[in-house]
Amino acid sequence: MHNSEYDKLNDSELTAAIKVGNKNAFKDLYYKYFDKLYSFAWYRTYSEETSRDFVQELFTILWTHRKKLDPNKSIKAYLYKVLGNLIIDASRLHSSQNISLENIESTSYENDMELNIDIQNAIARLPKKLKEVYLLSRLDGFKYSEIAEILGISIKAVEKRLTKAFGILRKTFPEKYFS
Numbered sequence: 001m002h003n004s005e006y007d008k009l010n011d012s013e014l015t016a017a018i019k020v021g022n023k024n025a026f027k028d029l030y031y032k033y034f035d036k037l038y039s040f041a042w043y044r045t046y047s048e049e050t051s052r053d054f055v056q057e058l059f060t061i062l063w064t065h066r067k068k069l070d071p072n073k074s075i076k077a078y079l080y081k082v083l084g085n086l087i088i089d090a091s092r093l094h095s096s097q098n099i100s101l102e103n104i105e106s107t108s109y110e111n112d113m114e115l116n117i118d119i120q121n122a123i124a125r126l127p128k129k130l131k132e133v134y135l136l137s138r139l140d141g142f143k144y145s146e147i148a149e150i151l152g153i154s155i156k157a158v159e160k161r162l163t164k165a166f167g168i169l170r171k172t173f174p175e176k177y178f179s
Contacts, residue, residue: 009025009028011029011074011075012072013025014028014029014032014075015029015069015075016071018062018063018066018069019067019069021066026059026062026066029062029075030059033076033079034055036140037055037058037079037080037083038051039139040080040083040084040135040139040140041054041055041083041087043135043139044084044087044131044132044135045087046124054087054090055083057086058079058082058086061082062078062079062082074149076146077146077149077150080136081151081152084132084151088128118173122168122169122173123135126165126169129161130161130162130164130165130168131165132151132161133147133151133158133161133162134161134165134166134169136150137158137162144158144159144162
């Protein structure tokens with residue numbers, strides 16, 4: 001378990017401490033967000049090792065550029081935005097390695113596990129921008145305004161993308177799964 005004097009600081013205070021080179025504040029921020037960021041990366045890469053590598057790279061970038069941090073801006077949004085950009089950049093470089101998912105059919109399901117796998121595959125097949133908003137909203141639990149800040153788009157754009165994502169998913173699965 002990780003405990004320190006910085007555990008009680010809010011994100012703005014942690015950011016200010018990191019900006020001046022406080023390693024304990026950096027460690028606290030790391031422990032505070034690692035699991036959430038790892039999950040964010042995993043649902044975009046489906047690889048434990050790759051996800052860990054992306055999160056480690058993110059924190060390396062954060063420490064390297066700490067003097068440019070602005071404690072008045074959301075560090076949470078910054079972390080997710082940089083991590084998302086790292087994943088996008090890597091996928092562009094390795095586009096030939098992208099997982100190709102076949103069309104799934106809406107048939108009778110023998111168990112919930114099979115249905116869950118099919119739903120995950122359908123989400124993975126969403127267009128990149130729709131998938132990103134869907135995962136930030138439903139998996140990571142961000143509010144529309146937070147998603148807009150992370151992605152650098154308007155709240156209306158978030159709403160439209162989420163609506164489109166639900167529309168696509170509802171065509172494949174019963175509405176009760178995507179409300």
